[in-house]
Amino acid sequence: MDAATFKRRFMPWARTMYWTAFRLTGRKDDAEDLVQDVYLRLWTIRDRLPQTESDEAYCLRAVRNAFYDRQRLAHIETSDDESGAEGIADEDNVAQRIEQHELSEVAQRMMEELPEGQREVMKMKDLLDMTIEEISEKTGLTAGNLRVILSRARRTVRQRMEKLLHLPSTRT
Secondary structure (H helix, E strand, O other): OOHHHHHHHHHHHHHHHHHHHHHHHOOHHHHHHHHHHHHHHHHHOHHHOOOOOOHHHHHHHHHHHHHHHHHHHHHHHHHOOOOOOOOOOOHHHHHHHHHHHHHHHHHHHHHHOOOHHHHHHHHHHHHOOOOHHHHHHHHOOOHHHHHHHHHHHHHHHHHHHHHHHOOOOOOO
16 A cells, blocks of 8 residues: 555544544543554554455554553553562552543543433443444434434534643644
């Protein structure tokens, strides 16, 4: 796959990937690093990438998988710590966990403030990790309708988070 094809297939999903990574990590820098790592992985295996129905879904799954890989690796490194300080967490790690937890709670509260339909679709997709097809079967809505509902819900939460965190808008 050449660079132009790669850009056309995968670069349009950069913002969506970032916000997924941000929801998972709770930190701007970590989210950016995670997305960059995913793009590097995708580029490295570009000639072996499968043709999918949805490149967006593939990218978001890659972000989630990369996040879970990092979590597993961090857990393994922590359990293999030879310093003998297994039960003692450093202050930065504790502060980071508290910050992530607080941001997660804020995002969930914002999700709860969404209209019922948007809230339920977003929960099924982002929290329960259901596919669009599974949500369609459960709700009776078409895949197209679900994507519109999900897009509106995510946009609303993203805008509220940007306003709360005083971040520059990701809209161009």
